[in-house]
Amino acid sequence: MKCTYACGTDSHLLARRQFLGALGGGFVVGGLGALTQGQAAEHLKTNQMRVLVVYLSGGVSQLETWDPKPKTDTGGPFRAIPTAVPGIHISELLPHTAKHMDKLSLVRSINTKNGDHGKGKYQMVHGRSQMPGVDYPELGAVCARSLERANSPLPGFIRVGGGGRGSDAAYLGPKYNSIGVDGKPPANSARIDSLTADVDKLRQNLRRKANDRFFSTRRTAETDVYTQSYEQALQLMEKRDVFDVNLESAADQAKYGKHDFGKHCLMARRLLENDIPFVQISHTNYDTHNENFNFHLEQMGEFDQPFATLISDLHERGMLKTTLVVVMSEFGRTPKINVRYGRDHWGTAWSVCLGGAKIQPGAVIGKTNENGTKVIDREVDHGHLFHTYLSALGLDSSSFFNIGGRELPLADPSRAVISELIA
Amino acid sequence: MSHLLPQRTLAFIAIATIGFCCIHQNLQAEEATPPSLHAQIDSLLQASQFGPVAEKIDDATFARRVYLDLIGRIPTITETKPFLAEPNPQKRQVLVDRLLASPDFARHMAVTFDVMMMERRGGKHVKSDEFRTYLEQSFRDGKSYLQLSQEILAADGTEEKKRPAAAFYLERDMEPNLLTREIGRVFFGVDLQCAQCHNHPNIDDYHQEDYYGLQAFVVRASLFQPDKKKPALIAEKAEGEATFQSVFTDRASMTGPRVMEGDEVVEAALKPGERYHVAPAKNVRHIAKYSRIAKLSAAVTTNPTKAFDRNIANRLWAHMLGRGIVHPVDLHHSGNPPSNPELLELITNQFATGKYDVKSFLREIALSETYQRSAQLPVAMPSVDESKKQLAALEATSKEQLKLSYAADEQVDAATEKLDAAFAVVKPLRTAIDAANKAVTAALKVRDAAKVKVDARKKEIAGKQVKVKLIADANEKIKQASEAIKEDKELAATAATILKKLAAYNAEVVKSQTAEKGEVATLTTAEAKLKTTQTATDSAIAAAQPAEEKVRTLRSEMINQRGIAAKHRKAAAMATQKATELTALVEYQELQQVIETLTKQIPTIEQSHLAAKTAMPTFEKAVADSQATTTAAQAAMTLAQQIVQKSDAGLTEQRKTKALLAESLAKLQEAAKRLEGENSLAAAQDEVSKSIATKDGEIAKLETQRNTEKADFDVKAKAVVTATGNLETAQANLTEHTKLITSLGAQLSSARTQLEQSRKSQTSTWATIIEQSSARLNAAEVVSLTPEQLGWSVLMATGQRVRQRTAEAAKLNKAKPLSEEDKKDAAKVTAREQEIDAATYASLRNNVTRFVQLFGAGKGQPQTEFFATAEQALFFSNGGELRSWLSPSGGNLTGRLNKMEDPIALANELYLSVFCRTPTEIEIKDVTNYLTQRKDAKVAAVQELAWSLITSAEFRFQY
Numbered sequence A: 001m002k003c004t005y006a007c008g009t010d011s012h013l014l015a016r017r018q019f020l021g022a023l024g025g026g027f028v029v030g031g032l033g034a035l036t037q038g039q040a041a042e043h044l045k046t047n048q049m050r051v052l053v054v055y056l057s058g059g060v061s062q063l064e065t066w067d068p069k070p071k072t073d074t075g076g077p078f079r080a081i082p083t084a085v086p087g088i089h090i091s092e093l094l095p096h097t098a099k100h101m102d103k104l105s106l107v108r109s110i111n112t113k114n115g116d117h118g119k120g121k122y123q124m125v126h127g128r129s130q131m132p133g134v135d136y137p138e139l140g141a142v143c144a145r146s147l148e149r150a151n152s153p154l155p156g157f158i159r160v161g162g163g164g165r166g167s168d169a170a171y172l173g174p175k176y177n178s179i180g181v182d183g184k185p186p187a188n189s190a191r192i193d194s195l196t197a198d199v200d201k202l203r204q205n206l207r208r209k210a211n212d213r214f215f216s217t218r219r220t221a222e223t224d225v226y227t228q229s230y231e232q233a234l235q236l237m238e239k240r241d242v243f244d245v246n247l248e249s250a251a252d253q254a255k256y257g258k259h260d261f262g263k264h265c266l267m268a269r270r271l272l273e274n275d276i277p278f279v280q281i282s283h284t285n286y287d288t289h290n291e292n293f294n295f296h297l298e299q300m301g302e303f304d305q306p307f308a309t310l311i312s313d314l315h316e317r318g319m320l321k322t323t324l325v326v327v328m329s330e331f332g333r334t335p336k337i338n339v340r341y342g343r344d345h346w347g348t349a350w351s352v353c354l355g356g357a358k359i360q361p362g363a364v365i366g367k368t369n370e371n372g373t374k375v376i377d378r379e380v381d382h383g384h385l386f387h388t389y390l391s392a393l394g395l396d397s398s399s400f401f402n403i404g405g406r407e408l409p410l411a412d413p414s415r416a417v418i419s420e421l422i423a
Numbered sequence B: 001m002s003h004l005l006p007q008r009t010l011a012f013i014a015i016a017t018i019g020f021c022c023i024h025q026n027l028q029a030e031e032a033t034p035p036s037l038h039a040q041i042d043s044l045l046q047a048s049q050f051g052p053v054a055e056k057i058d059d060a061t062f063a064r065r066v067y068l069d070l071i072g073r074i075p076t077i078t079e080t081k082p083f084l085a086e087p088n089p090q091k092r093q094v095l096v097d098r099l100l101a102s103p104d105f106a107r108h109m110a111v112t113f114d115v116m117m118m119e120r121r122g123g124k125h126v127k128s129d130e131f132r133t134y135l136e137q138s139f140r141d142g143k144s145y146l147q148l149s150q151e152i153l154a155a156d157g158t159e160e161k162k163r164p165a166a167a168f169y170l171e172r173d174m175e176p177n178l179l180t181r182e183i184g185r186v187f188f189g190v191d192l193q194c195a196q197c198h199n200h201p202n203i204d205d206y207h208q209e210d211y212y213g214l215q216a217f218v219v220r221a222s223l224f225q226p227d228k229k230k231p232a233l234i235a236e237k238a239e240g241e242a243t244f245q246s247v248f249t250d251r252a253s254m255t256g257p258r259v260m261e262g263d264e265v266v267e268a269a270l271k272p273g274e275r276y277h278v279a280p281a282k283n284v285r286h287i288a289k290y291s292r293i294a295k296l297s298a299a300v301t302t303n304p305t306k307a308f309d310r311n312i313a314n315r316l317w318a319h320m321l322g323r324g325i326v327h328p329v330d331l332h333h334s335g336n337p338p339s340n341p342e343l344l345e346l347i348t349n350q351f352a353t354g355k356y357d358v359k360s361f362l363r364e365i366a367l368s369e370t371y372q373r374s375a376q377l378p379v380a381m382p383s384v385d386e387s388k389k390q391l392a393a394l395e396a397t398s399k400e401q402l403k404l405s406y407a408a409d410e411q412v413d414a415a416t417e418k419l420d421a422a423f424a425v426v427k428p429l430r431t432a433i434d435a436a437n438k439a440v441t442a443a444l445k446v447r448d449a450a451k452v453k454v455d456a457r458k459k460e461i462a463g464k465q466v467k468v469k470l471i472a473d474a475n476e477k478i479k480q481a482s483e484a485i486k487e488d489k490e491l492a493a494t495a496a497t498i499l500k501k502l503a504a505y506n507a508e509v510v511k512s513q514t515a516e517k518g519e520v521a522t523l524t525t526a527e528a529k530l531k532t533t534q535t536a537t538d539s540a541i542a543a544a545q546p547a548e549e550k551v552r553t554l555r556s557e558m559i560n561q562r563g564i565a566a567k568h569r570k571a572a573a574m575a576t577q578k579a580t581e582l583t584a585l586v587e588y589q590e591l592q593q594v595i596e597t598l599t600k601q602i603p604t605i606e607q608s609h610l611a612a613k614t615a616m617p618t619f620e621k622a623v624a625d626s627q628a629t630t631t632a633a634q635a636a637m638t639l640a641q642q643i644v645q646k647s648d649a650g651l652t653e654q655r656k657t658k659a660l661l662a663e664s665l666a667k668l669q670e671a672a673k674r675l676e677g678e679n680s681l682a683a684a685q686d687e688v689s690k691s692i693a694t695k696d697g698e699i700a701k702l703e704t705q706r707n708t709e710k711a712d713f714d715v716k717a718k719a720v721v722t723a724t725g726n727l728e729t730a731q732a733n734l735t736e737h738t739k740l741i742t743s744l745g746a747q748l749s750s751a752r753t754q755l756e757q758s759r760k761s762q763t764s765t766w767a768t769i770i771e772q773s774s775a776r777l778n779a780a781e782v783v784s785l786t787p788e789q790l791g792w793s794v795l796m797a798t799g800q801r802v803r804q805r806t807a808e809a810a811k812l813n814k815a816k817p818l819s820e821e822d823k824k825d826a827a828k829v830t831a832r833e834q835e836i837d838a839a840t841y842a843s844l845r846n847n848v849t850r851f852v853q854l855f856g857a858g859k860g861q862p863q864t865e866f867f868a869t870a871e872q873a874l875f876f877s878n879g880g881e882l883r884s885w886l887s888p889s890g891g892n893l894t895g896r897l898n899k900m901e902d903p904i905a906l907a908n909e910l911y912l913s914v915f916c917r918t919p920t921e922i923e924i925k926d927v928t929n930y931l932t933q934r935k936d937a938k939v940a941a942v943q944e945l946a947w948s949l950i951t952s953a954e955f956r957f958q959y
Helices: A010-024 A039-045 A115-126 A139-147 A197-215 A220-236 A250-256 A260-273 A294-318 A382-392 B004-032 B037-048 B057-070 B077-085 B091-101 B103-118 B130-142 B145-153 B165-172 B174-187 B208-218 B292-301 B306-321 B339-352 B358-367 B383-482 B487-676 B679-775 B785-798 B800-815 B820-822 B826-855 B870-878 B880-885 B891-898 B903-914 B921-933 B935-950
Strands: A052-058 A080-082 A089-091 A104-110 A157-160 A179-181 A278-284 A323-329 A349-356 A375-377 A398-403 A405-411 B221-224 B234-235 B242-245 B252-255 B276-278
Touching: A052 A139, A052 A294, A080 A405, A104 A375, A104 A382, A115 A139, A115 A323, A115 A382, A139 A157, A139 A278, A139 A382, A157 A260, A179 A220, A179 A250, A197 B103, A197 B921, A197 B935, A220 B870, A250 A294, A260 A278, A260 A294, A278 A294, A278 B820, A294 A323, A323 A382, A323 B358, A349 A382, B004 B679, B037 B339, B037 B358, B057 B077, B057 B091, B057 B103, B057 B358, B077 B903, B091 B358, B103 B130, B103 B165, B103 B679, B103 B826, B130 B145, B145 B165, B145 B174, B145 B292, B145 B487, B165 B174, B165 B234, B174 B306, B208 B242, B208 B252, B208 B292, B234 B292, B306 B339, B306 B358, B339 B358, B487 B679, B785 B800, B785 B826, B785 B880, B785 B935, B800 B826, B820 B826, B826 B870, B870 B880, B891 B903, B891 B935, B903 B921, B903 B935, B921 B935
Parallel strands: A052 A278, A052 A323, A157 A179, A157 A278
Antiparallel strands: A080 A089, A104 A349, A323 A349, A398 A405, B221 B234, B242 B252
16 A cells, blocks of 8 residues: 555645745745745744764774773773763863863764775765665755755855865755865856946846746746746855855964864854855875874874864854764774784774764763774664764654655665764 | 669569559558547547646747757747748648758757666766767667667677667666666666665555566676776676565565566576586676576567557657656656556557657657647636536545555455465475586586596597607608618617607507596596486476476466556546546636635625715714704703702792791781780781782792793703713714724625635646646646757857857868869758758857756756756856857857847847747837947847846746
């Protein structure tokens, strides 16, 4: 028998009806909102929410960060230090972050059963393992769509560093693909030199008039979305400064540091302040098969200060309540130290640090054994984490997207939220 | 002989001509019976039509639509103008035929089929361009869809010429699950994805048997590319089965290869050793004797199933109408029934009987009235009563069919149980075959080893025999020499040595031959053993045969049973769908009635309300008047009262005086009694008595006066009562009237609200009706242009193509000038034109690629979902591309517009170029006004006007 949520497009139809219903009642053509009041109100619930993902590329060691095992055969040379939360200790490589652990939480029981860079990254950003024949959207695209700002002209999914457009939205459509931002405003966002603002207004009015005429006989949800995109473009032109990190104060620039990661953290703050739903920054390279300890000493040294500054800033500005922060990697590193003082790929027992939004602060979920070689409590994987991220944003992670008559679940239906982590 | 040929040929021609005439006549006679497909489409639709139907489109809209659909771009002004002016009533058909004959048709079909089959994949193993060129050539050659599918599904990449056809497989890395999904979607119109792990939870018709039936065709194939520098090929093994287990129910089974709505392919079981032309080995492309990939292409093309035919007919329909009869086009199932099943059946059958010829099929669609409907729907509604009657019947049908489907579902369950039981019987038999096959493999190994030995021995013996021969020859010679030169002892000794050697080597040969005998015996034994194992396998296979057959039969029965259930579900869904559509139509009319009633009522209420409000002052005046009367009466009454009171007071005084007099008289009388005879007293008594009498007179007079006054007071008091009564009445009247006004006001506002709400609901119902009407082909669908259509259309509208073509022509004519002689040769001139066209196309393609990047969906994603981004709008608003195309030059749009002085002519040129239609009067006025407003900057103004049209919705969409 057929389930009620079937691909029969009742809900789709309803949405369309609601949309078209609005056409009768004083809907302003060419205006800002394509949403009815009701839909706008619905949006308000989640539209405060934002996400910052800090991706540590190559596979950061959990032992030199969130789950230190000092004085064991696997622990390495670094100590564990106390943090702002009594009882939680993290590696001494993160002294600044330690001061803000009361705003963050840890999941120390991740087992993704995978030690391949590509597959690991896929798991962590898609919340599912790669399967032939299927292409899932990334977390950023899922958030860009689910947290879409009805009236914002700004893109929903931004990667700081590099440029261009990603293709990470799969069936959600190119609108939700990531955009790479490197401190420059988006392409074509400056008005043509030869065109004054006044003349631009004139030609925009001509365009609106042509649309009104067309709409008097034929008008659909799609034609509205199209005409609205021009209004968004105009708004984006007004907001192109959002992407210029050099407009931040000299003091802030100094505080975050001159290196790329510092700059990217500051850029992330700027974007989040401008209500971009999803921002991803990354730090590389943690693939420390050789000299794990020297590398982590150096890398965490670069990571710690700007990251802690960012958390502190978000907190002070009251944004942490609405900003989910996740520090993730494709996997952790082996407890066993190899002959080159390195650690190898390890998906069996590792950690993620997260906080903000509806994440319970100062919590530790799960446990590894004495020397970190296996998970002994509350084992979870990328699927559970993905559900948890969405849930922390006030989204129903068990709900579906309706894409052209197809019902597609937001997250892997065989996994669930780590509910004790949601405040 | 040769001199006979011309005669024969002539005779043949004569016969052929007569024959042709006969055939032609016959054809004509027959043609009278079966009408053309487009006529059939129209009459079929007319028969099943209900609800409002859109008018036929005008010539301008038709031209734009048919250009976009058949050659992928809007017409240029030089194409539109003559078409609009053409008086021939058959001009639409002429245009369709001209477009279908143009090289642009093949090019557009190549793009369309590339996007449909590859969904913007490409470039990993086969360049997109190569695949597109292959498609273009196929359409140019008039290749049927059947042959195209056959080539694509049979391609293994080995043949250099046919390599592009392998793109479908290669670009999906020959990944079996990906291919299963894609073959299902692209060739059979079903997205079976979910059925990879379990029967589809939302779609009743998609089962694991279906998914794995398709997967079985490709499960043995893989990509073969040991050397990354060499092209990847497809290799296929002889082993591998499509087995599955549901993650929901744990039901495990397997299936042989079977396409949607087709029979399971029965294949001979081959034993190890007889399965390969080229056996698997490292860096060797294995070739199985029995190829399932070949079977797939055969299953699709030698005996194409209904599902295969239906899919492509529906997709081509969607290409033309903007929407499939089943929509989305890859979700054919009972819960998503066709908007018109008879129509789908008709076009499916006709496409197949029309030899799968895409061109003639599209032609028929383009000529139908159905295709030529406007997107504007008139308000014309069926009878409410009739619709309601139908609704009741539809509801009954839906219930009945659902009930039947539940019964059928039970049959499916029973059939599944039977199948699973039979499968359980087969399993051990298969295990036995596997074991027997293992024995064959082992025996093969032994046999092969023995054979290797025998072969090596044979080679060894042959080698030795060659040596023996050489020594024997030498021996013969030396023997002759030694006999001839008997005195040479050394020679004799050498001869003896050689003879000895000969014997020794001969002995070697004999030894080897003896060994060989043993080895041959071993080989013979091994062969016999192999034979035994093979026989054992054969009998194991034979033993399993009936059980296998039974499984296949039962599986096919189960699938049939599912088909029956699906048929009922589909009937129910169709009834429900039609009911939903009729409900909307009824709802619209009921709302219309409410609106009409209210529209009539409201003025009446308004009038009453107004009249009541107008009457208000009368009521207020009545109250005021009554109030005044009452006040006056009250004042009069008070006055009268005062007068009475004054009289009463006078009277009292008089009476008091009289009493004093009476008292005085009594006292006088008393005194007189005591003083008898006192005359003065008597006189006094008289005086007093007189006074008393006078007083009495006065009192009497006063009393009369007072009584009169009291009577007056009573009258006044009564007047007050009357006036007060009147006032109360007037006040009550006023209150009543005020209430009436309030109630009328409330009535009015409620009626107005109700009217507004009804209008709103009606608008929304109307939107639903439009959507449903275009779904059932009563009106055209409004769809966005594809990225390619948009790109080429912008290049046409701006005149960039003309500009580029002029440049290309100049370049070519300079590089390879045509001689005066050549210019007279029509063929050469045409060839040159085509050369110029090709060069123009090549140089403009990159621009279109930019549109694909911006407006197209991602690689491997369905390309039909519309989306719009600020990024796209910025590209149009501030991008250099459109700006440069709109900068005036030679023959391009703005160049032409700049030269025009008359604003009316300019508006005409602009609208015909961009919107492919003439402007309305008001549009001409707007253009004129704008040019006046910007008269100091005409060049810019013209660009702004053109920009505003190109960026408007009318340009972006098909309507």
